[in-house]
Amino acid sequence: MDLAAERARVAGRIASLRREIEALAEEQAFTSHDDEHDPEGVTIAVQRAQLQGLLDVAEREHADLGRAAERVADGSYGVCVLCGRPIGTERLEALPATTTCITCASRPRRGRQLGPGPR
Known part of the structure; x- marks a missing residue:
């Protein structure tokens, strides 16, 4: 397993997820904030929460891969x-x-x- 390549792949996923969250925030800025009467408002909030959850997982994976690279360097991997x-x-x-x-x-x-x- 090439840890550097895997870490780069995860970093790309993190960047992509951040772009998606930013795009969603921009989209939300141009829509009604009346979630009670706007069926799209709830959908956007749920989608944003899902993307944030995926981002959190990817960031943890990136950090874990960084620690794995440190273990390779110190011989404990x-x-x-x-x-x-x-x-x-x-x-x-x-x-x-x-x-x-x-x-x-x-x-x-x-x-x-x-x-x-x-x-």
Whole structure:
């Protein structure tokens, strides 16, 4: 997985979503603000909320990929933060910013402890 390329792809998605939100805000400025009687007003508000949610997810993904790049630089990329074992290649391909192996990710969250586990 090329983390830089993936991060650039996500940055492009962020820019696109921001443009869509700005365009929607401009559109909303030219329409009635009477949401109670304007069926389009509610639609625009819902669409804006959906776009904002997608933007929030993309920004978190971008930050996660940045932290993954830092782990590559310090040599800890691909090592589970919970058990210290290698994270499978397939998992890293699917989730390049993941910090846990599939075994640890499948465990219930309650009771997890950081650090290497038994080998």
